[in-house]
Amino acid sequence: MDLIPKPDQIVAASANVAQKVLYGGVADLRPMPRTLIDEGTLREVYHYRSQGRVRETGDPVLLVTPLAAPSLCFDLRRGCSLVEHLVTQGRPTYLVEYGQVSFKDRNLGMEHWVQEVLPEAIRTVSRHAGGRPVHLVGWSLGGTFSLLTAAAWSKLPIASVTAVGSPVDVTQVPLIAPVRPLLGIVGDRASLITLAYRVMGGVPQPLVKRAFQLSAFDKLVTKPFVQLAKLDDTDFLAQIEAVDRFTKNMIAYPGRTFGQLYHRMVRGNELAEGTVHFEGRDISFADITVPVLAFGGSGDTIAPVSSVRPIEDLVPDLRFEVVPGGHLGMLTGRGARETTWRILDSFIDEHASDAGRTTKRASSGARTATAKKKPSAPAKRATASPARGGTVRNAQGEPAIGSNPNRRFSSASSRGLAAPRRGAS
Template sequence: MVANVAELPRAVRNLWSASFGGGIEPPRPAPSVSIESRPHADLRRYEMPDEAGGADDSTPRGITALPRATDPVLLVPPLGSTPACFDLRPGQSLVRHLIEHGKQPYVIDYGEFTSADRKLGLEDWTHDIVPAAVRRVAAEHDGPVHIVGWSLGGVLAMLAAAAQADLPIASITALAPPIDQRHTVFLGPIRQAGRLTGGREIAWATKLMGGIPQEFVRIGFRIQALDRELTRPLFLARNAHDAEALARMTAVDRFTASMPGYPGRSYWQIYRSLILRNELADGVIRLRSDLTVELAKLTCPVLLIGSRTDVLVPAAGVRRGLDILTGSPDVRFEEVTGGHLGLVVGPDAATTTWPAILEFLDR
């Protein structure tokens, strides 16, 4: 609560900004430049902030390119997300943390999806978009690439590595990858209903709409964080004078409001193969009748990171990867704290998730 009357004007300004005024602080994404743009695969290179201007004519003012000898790290977001999942705001940015510790981060930006993209399937990412980005980054640095993927992004990275053993991948870090969905409690009723209907209602809906509209994705993300939504008024009242706490809250709100939708075919595959059939838990996923990927064929080192307080992908579901990634020479599991997004860019990530990632990369 507000500590005394003298703080009341500041508290009122904070509450107004957080609720109606566009946020406590303006968006300040880490600067980046596009180095290769393809449909739903804009490969961007993050740069070092430089208030004095660009380092050379090829670099826009306001950023300075990092040395090309810096270790390359390709960040892979999940579908239904923007690159902001790795760069929520200064102080909550895995991107900035990597730069500060001598790494060169890149990210794939998928952009928006429309009904015209209804035929895009997961195989477009596992066999084209992710591999093409890996090869381009590897060519930029003349060496293998580390990959860090969040949620489904981690799964896409592992499937790409398993499907194409010749990819120049140094390691994969998968943050909360949904490997074993049996541990996600709220999916239980959905799985049971799907067994009765065969998932026909989802197949019909995705064909009719061409995908899952962005509004549905945003509502879904808020529902899975229902406790946060229900306690919002109390949080605002308790932190009216705490601009930092309110800035964290509004940054998450801004991220949620920017979520794109899903292409129809991709969402149907996620629902059928990952949720109903839980195929990843057995290490084999059928993307098409003629295309199957076995995670046992992945041959690079892998770090799996999960959180026991993540209701969307609990740590136990992530830990299953230790049993199925049998072709990897080094598979590790690290348990941290935080929700599904929080373990990536939450307040505790700087002391839990980020050090674990850096230690693994430096090995």
């Protein structure tokens, strides 16, 4: 509001205060309707149902949730929901999330997501969408998992990978860089951090929540004053409410996974070298054969642009974009509607399969001044039959991994298609 509020500002502010007091808030927090189509150990795959008369066309999009963060990151609120944006365009939209992490999951490492969770989710989505290749869109660690999966499984039916705010060089992360030289200074086994996560079986939800809040400490301190100054801005207040709900729903880290992130990514900075060692094999970003879109947020303090940009030297076929916003804001902030989402639309359309080009969507993908695209490298990509249940085949005409149209779902998955399940609405 102005220093001396105008009459219309006073009216708007009064209406917003009344809405908050009488109805609990101004944000439309209704989730987009979805159906559980497959599940496994820390794996839940959902299909978002089309709205009204919109008919699904084109290749499927699989949203990949990061560890510790709820899938609300993709469906923050109506009007600032990437899910809503994709569904209203008629894109077949899916999501993989992991449920609640508990002490019994303490022995699960990153390889569980790279070798089991994501590959199975991709096969399920491709099959559900009629055998078409899948566009992966991962945020934060979800983007890292997507990149590693594409590098490890070249025969999976993947059309493209988009990584939003996924750091590669952690030495460029302001929150980590100053303390890296001190980590494990007394030895790995005696390290207090190592001892703590082993005793707790991971990093509990309250600590994850507090860490996310402290990553934007300045905003946390000034939030009450900013809200007061913006009492007449309904959209701003709605965004604050949605982000608060997101933060309250943070999830724990499994012990072994956190240990790998701590020792390999934070201390060892393995991703910056482009190769990660998992279960007797090396997974290299250089082995990715599909197009990759990477986003850096100009206001991101968790994964600043300087920590994301090194991916330009590691992936053969890459488009890099810098967009406005912080770590979450670049994905589902108010400005993302005109920046990140438009670029994503353009990228997906550009790399659609032959079957996915049935409908041309109106999308604006104007590149920012900081954008950089590397020359495309020849890649052997899976192609799909447009017929539902068709077999996905690679460049040699052989069936790709997980493309068997006769594969039987478990009874739990079949029930998910027939009746409302947990998380569906």
